[in-house]
Structure formats: structure tokens, C-alpha cells
Amino acid sequence: DAGVTQSPTHLIKTRGQQVTLRCSPISGHKSVSWYQQVLGQGPQFIFQYYEKEERGRGNFPDRFSARQFPNYSSELNVNALLLGDSALYLCASSFLAGTGELFFGEGSRLTVL
Amino acid sequence: QKEVEQDPGPLSVPEGAIVSLNCTYSNSAFQYFMWYRQYSRKGPELLMYTYSSGNKEDGRFTAQVDKSSKYISLFIRDSQPSDSATYLCAMEAAGNKLTFGGGTRVLVKP
Numbered sequence: 001d002a003g004v005t006q007s008p009t010h011l012i013k014t015r016g017q018q019v020t021l022r023c024s025p026i027s028g029h030k031s032v033s034w035y036q037q038v039l040g041q042g043p044q045f046i047f048q049y050y051e052k053e054e055r056g057r058g059n060f061p062d063r064f065s066a067r068q069f070p071n072y073s074s075e076l077n078v079n080a081l082l083l084g085d086s087a088l089y090l091c092a093s094s095f096l097a098g099t100g101e102l103f104f105g106e107g108s109r110l111t112v113l
Numbered sequence: 114q115k116e117v118e119q120d121p122g123p124l125s126v127p128e129g130a131i132v133s134l135n136c137t138y139s140n141s142a143f144q145y146f147m148w149y150r151q152y153s154r155k156g157p158e159l160l161m162y163t164y165s166s167g168n169k170e171d172g173r174f175t176a177q178v179d180k181s182s183k184y185i186s187l188f189i190r191d192s193q194p195s196d197s198a199t200y201l202c203a204m205e206a207a208g209n210k211l212t213f214g215g216g217t218r219v220l221v222k223p
Contacts, residue, residue: 004156033210042119042201042213043157056210090156101147102211104156 002027004093004105012111013081021076021108025093031055032074033102034066035090043090049074050097078110086112116140119202119214128223132189136202136214139183143204143212146178148187151199151216160200161187192221 005024013019025032031050035043045058049068068074072093078085088109092102119136126132134148144165149157161176163169169176177186185204189196199216 035211040121040215042117042203042215043211045210045212048210058210088154101145101159101162103159104149106156109154 004091004103006089006091006105006108008108009106010109010111012113014113015081015083017081017112018077018079019081019110021078021089021091021110023074023076023091023093023105025072025074025091026103029093029095029103030072031094031097032068032072033092033094034074034076035092035104036060037088037090037107039087046076048097055097081112083112086110114139115215116212117202117204117214120217121215123218123220125220125222126192128192128194128221130192130221132187132192132196132219132221134187134189134200134202134217134219136185136204137183138185138204138212140204140206140212141180141183142206145205146176146185147203147205147211148174148176149201149203149213151201153198157201194221194223197221 033048034046037043047066048056052068063079088107090107092104148161151157166180173190175188201216202214203211
């Protein structure tokens with residue numbers, strides 16, 4: 001069975017640009033969450049979507065946005081990139097929302113120059 | 114003060130030893146407790162998932178939760194070089210987000 005898949009795996013952007021990251025959850029999972037992991041730190045919660053509705057948002061600026069599609073896949077968008085946005089962006093899926101049993105993808109590594 | 118505290122390590126042990134990891138937390142609303150293993154440049158892999166206080170064993174792994182002390186532990190028996198990784202504790206209140214510790218880097222030497 002396929003796990004959580006994310007694309008692209010690596011990308012390099014310059015300050016001020018915009019980026020879109022994509023995620024496909026495990027088949028049958030209806031909840032998708034996004035986390036940012038800066039090198040040497042634990043992941044930090046950005047968004048959770050369940051059944052295409054936003055269920056939670058972390059302490060991130062409005063430059064970060066996301067959506068979930070009818071097939072439960074998801075996109076994370078970041079506008080006006082800053083150097084500090086360089087990180088590993090992780091997508092996680094779960095069957096339900098709020099149970100804690102999240103399964104993560106390999107992440108998209110974003111470098112902002 | 115962070116909601117979840119975890120010693121960053123590195124924790125170096127000889128092969129076959131018991132690895133002992135722990136996290137402390139401040140939010141009494143946390144009720145789901147998890148341990149993830151993360152290899153370098155990979156996504157976190159769920160190892161153990163527990164609800165509320167108590168012990169849970171799965172193969173070489175044992176997770177303990179003490180809600181009265183706001184303290185959770187993970188023990189790895191008969192450690193192997195392949196156990197060398199960063200171990201992340203994570204917690205969730207009833208809701209929608211995990212709060213992670215900073216991770217402990219573990220090195221198991223052959």
C-alpha cells in the first residue's frame with residue numbers, strides 16, 4: 001500500500017517567490033495536516049484539513065495557505081518567501097481528525113535563497 | 114518555556130544496551146502521546162501511540178505515560194545500529210494538532 005506521497009521532494013526558490021507543495025494521503029484517510037520542520041527542531045503544526053474543511057491552523061502568517069480537494073489530496077501554498085521559510089515541509093494523513101495517529105510523508109525540502 | 118521539552122542528546126550507547134528516552138510537558142490537556150523515529154532527511158515514522166496514562170509494549174519498544182508527573186518515556190531494548198536516528202515525542206489534546214518535542218539524537222555503536 002502506498003504511504004503519504006509528497007511532491008516535489010526538493011526545491012530551491014528565491015526570496016519573494018511563491019511555492020506550492022502537494023500531498024496525497026494514504027488511501028482511505030480523510031484528514032491531512034501540514035507541518036514545518038526547521039533543521040534541528042521538531043515539526044511545527046501549520047494546518048489540518050478534514051473532509052475538505054480547515055480544522056485547525058498553527059501560529060503561521062497569512063502568507064501560508066492550504067486547501068484539500070475532493071479526493072482528499074492537499075496543497076500548501078507559501079507566498080512572498082523569506083529566508084526563514086527554508087525547512088522540511090511534512091504532510092501527514094489520518095483516517096479521522098483528532099486521534100493523534102498521524103502518518104507522515106518524506107517531506108518537501110524547501111531552500112529559499 | 115516550551116510546551117514539550119526533550120533532551121537533544123546525542124545519546125550514545127553500545128549495541129545491545131537499553132535506550133531510555135523521555136519528554137516532559139506542561140499542558141495537562143494532552144491525552145494522546147506518540148513516539149516517532151526520524152532518519153536523516155526522511156519523514157517521521159510512527160513507533161508508538163498511547164492514550165492517557167499507562168504502559169504499552171510493542172516488540173523491543175516500551176512506552177510509558179505518567180500524566181500525574183507530565184512525563185513520558187520510551188525504552189528500546191537490545192538496541193541495534195539501525196536504531197540510530199532522531200526520536201521525537203509528540204502529544205495531542207482532543208483536537209487537531211500534534212505538539213512535538215525537539216527530538217533526541219540516538220547513536221548505537223556496534
